[in-house]
Amino acid sequence: MSSFVIEGGTRLSGEIIPQGAKNEALQILCAVLLTAEPVTIHKVPDIRDVNKLIELLGAMGVEVEHLGKESYKFCAKSVNIDYLETEEFRKKASSLRGSIMILGPLLARFGKGKISKPGGDKIGRRRLDTHFIGFQKLGARFLYEAETGMYHIDASDLKGTYMLLDEASVTGTANILMAAVLAKGKTTIYNAACEPYLQQLSKMLNRMGAKITGVGSNLLHIEGVEGLSGTEHTMLPDMIEIGSFIGLAAMTQSEITIKNCRIEELGLIPETFRRLGIHMEFRGDDIYVPTQENYEIETFIDGSIMTIADAIWPGLTPDLLSIVLVVAAQAKGTVLVHQKMFESRLFFVDKLIDMGAQIILCDPHRATVIGLNRKQKLKGIRMTSPDIRAGQALLIAALSAEGRSVIDNVEQIDRGYQHIDTRLNALGAKIERID
Numbered sequence: 565m566s567s568f569v570i571e572g573g574t575r576l577s578g579e580i581i582p583q584g585a586k587n588e589a590l591q592i593l594c595a596v597l598l599t600a601e602p603v604t605i606h607k608v609p610d611i612r613d614v615n616k617l618i619e620l621l622g623a624m625g626v627e628v629e630h631l632g633k634e635s636y637k638f639c640a641k642s643v644n645i646d647y648l649e650t651e652e653f654r655k656k657a658s659s660l661r662g663s664i665m666i667l668g669p670l671l672a673r674f675g676k677g678k679i680s681k682p683g684g685d686k687i688g689r690r691r692l693d694t695h696f697i698g699f700q701k702l703g704a705r706f707l708y709e710a711e712t713g714m715y716h717i718d719a720s721d722l723k724g725t726y727m728l729l730d731e732a733s734v735t736g737t738a739n740i741l742m743a744a745v746l747a748k749g750k751t752t753i754y755n756a757a758c759e760p761y762l763q764q765l766s767k768m769l770n771r772m773g774a775k776i777t778g779v780g781s782n783l784l785h786i787e788g789v790e791g792l793s794g795t796e797h798t799m800l801p802d803m804i805e806i807g808s809f810i811g812l813a814a815m816t817q818s819e820i821t822i823k824n825c826r827i828e829e830l831g832l833i834p835e836t837f838r839r840l841g842i843h844m845e846f847r848g849d850d851i852y853v854p855t856q857e858n859y860e861i862e863t864f865i866d867g868s869i870m871t872i873a874d875a876i877w878p879g880l881t882p883d884l885l886s887i888v889l890v891v892a893a894q895a896k897g898t899v900l901v902h903q904k905m906f907e908s909r910l911f912f913v914d915k916l917i918d919m920g921a922q923i924i925l926c927d928p929h930r931a932t933v934i935g936l937n938r939k940q941k942l943k944g945i946r947m948t949s950p951d952i953r954a955g956q957a958l959l960i961a962a963l964s965a966e967g968r969s970v971i972d973n974v975e976q977i978d979r980g981y982q983h984i985d986t987r988l989n990a991l992g993a994k995i996e997r998i999d
Contacts, residue, residue, distance in 0.1 A: 571994035572965035584799035590662035597669035601794030668742030671719035694736030724749030813853035861897030873902035895935035944969035952980035
């Protein structure tokens with residue numbers, strides 16, 4: 565177990581480059597299983613979840629070559645399907661939620677697969693029905709062993725079909741898409757997720773020889789092909805990190821330039837922070853956030869309290885609501901934060917309340933934040949990171965607080981943020997990692 569010791573109250577300044585996108589990386593890395601030819605991937609984030617997935621692929625027989633900083637070459641010509649029967653596989657796969665996305669490629673290329681119930685953040689129910697129902701519609705047959713928690717899938721005769729997803733699941737859409745590209749005939753996926761990460765995956769698969777149309781919409785058409793070739797791919801910058809850095813600058817009254825943001829792919833993220841009163845400038849593909857002594861939350865046109873809620877793309881990603889909530893704590897005004905997708909993601913607000921924030925947790929999905937407008941500072945406390953996004957939000961709170969804070973279980977933060985202590989210390993933060 566590692567902890568961060570943070571001395572708060574320091575203003576930061578300088579430039580920071582966002583890491584490659586975590587949520588894209590988990591999809592793209594699984595897609596290397598679809599071909600026996602080499603696949604080169606750039607801008608791979610050096611974070612725990614991604615590194616564990618690369619380790620799992622290597623254990624499955626994928627040749628992994630680290631080409632240098634943030635670049636890897638993978639070759640899945642000799643995948644050991646028998647490895648799926650081992651206890652080691654069960655343990656590795658169950659420790660990582662992203663491991664669920666190896667199923668689509670395995671079913672497509674090898675006609676069978678096996679997976680344990682995956683791990684990940686404890687943020688409420690995260691069902692897998694969308695994945696499995698989609699596979700079943702393509703012709704897969706399932707057997708679940710309750711004793712071991714393992715799913716066995718026979719997909720020896722996958723055929724294209726029409727399906728309407730019961731939810732626009734990002735990982736579910738990616739998994740079904742990867743299974744469908746090698747299925748016989750045409751597959752139509754309606755109510756598909758259409759996040760930039762899905763668009764990136766679709767574009768990569770098309771470069772490999774897949775036939776996917778409707779990319780960027782919620783209606784995908786896939787013509788199955790006989791096989792896929794290798795390719796080269798570069799990840800988008802992580803939009804969650806970019807949003808986190810915008811919020812960090814405002815909370816700590818810092819002047820920060822976020823480099824190479826791919827602004828056109830950020831959707832509502834910049835506008836959401838502007839609604840919280842945060843000023844920013846687009847300078848080419850960089851986002852410049854100036855020092856602000858105060859920032860004021862907008863109201864709706866009729867003067868009622870602003871509500872910020874997550875939604876399927878192109879709505880606001882749920883991964884940023886923890887950051888929105890903590891940034892609002894020092895704003896002028898009031899906002900209702902509505903986390904629709906996960907019922908346990910707001911439970912970290914008790915730590916912010918202990919720090920002096922004025923927050924009313926209305927229910928598992930909604931919290932009302934009454935901004936302090938810097939009339940009093942948050943105070944440093946000891947706390948524990950419950951999940952990736954809440955951990956980053958608590959780190960931002962600690963950097964803005966008066967005095968010393970300690971965040972335990974920072975392995976959760978490491979799962980999603982690359983060397984975050986080192987990178988923020990380069991901007992002037994005072995974060996010490998203690999093992």
